[in-house]
Amino acid sequence: MSRIQESVIIRTIVRIMVPFIELFALYVIMHGASGPGGGFQGGVIFGAAIILYTMIYGIAEGKKKMSDSLDRILASTGLTIYAATGLICIVCGGMFLQYRAVPLLPDPAEVSKYLIDLVEIGIGITVLAVMISLFFDVSPPESEPEEAEE
Numbered sequence: 141m142s143r144i145q146e147s148v149i150i151r152t153i154v155r156i157m158v159p160f161i162e163l164f165a166l167y168v169i170m171h172g173a174s175g176p177g178g179g180f181q182g183g184v185i186f187g188a189a190i191i192l193y194t195m196i197y198g199i200a201e202g203k204k205k206m207s208d209s210l211d212r213i214l215a216s217t218g219l220t221i222y223a224a225t226g227l228i229c230i231v232c233g234g235m236f237l238q239y240r241a242v243p244l245l246p247d248p249a250e251v252s253k254y255l256i257d258l259v260e261i262g263i264g265i266t267v268l269a270v271m272i273s274l275f276f277d278v279s280p281p282e283s284e285p286e287e288a289e290e
Contacts, residue, residue: 183267
């Protein structure tokens with residue numbers, strides 16, 4: 141069985157690109173309420189950056205960056221942020237995710253803006269975690285390096 145030859149150039153480019161892709165994902169998440177994008181798109185971009193890293197450096201290295209336990213924590217944290225934001229709206233007398241019902245600031249538009257951003261962050265974290273989990277679940281286990289035959 142032949143292995144794909146490792147490339148120092150590709151590894152270096154990916155190591156440089158991944159932080160910029162992640163930064164762009166955060167931008168997409170935070171500006172989703174006022175423009176194109178949002179939590180889902182940003183979460184997919186962020187997850188794709190980690191998947192790209194894993195594809196180049198291997199499953200073992202990818203799992204060092206995003207372990208199964210961290211993945212579960214992120215998935216549950218994102219879901220909790222989303223649900224808690226909706227429940228705050230219910231407790232304040234509105235419907236689920238009816239932001240104007242929350243009387244935190246005198247300006248309801250300002251409250252809506254912050255709560256929408258909070259929901260987008262929760263969605264982004266959840267989508268990121270689910271993408272990574274799906275990728276690791278369908279990836280074949282990394283085989284041990286074969287010893288050279290003499």
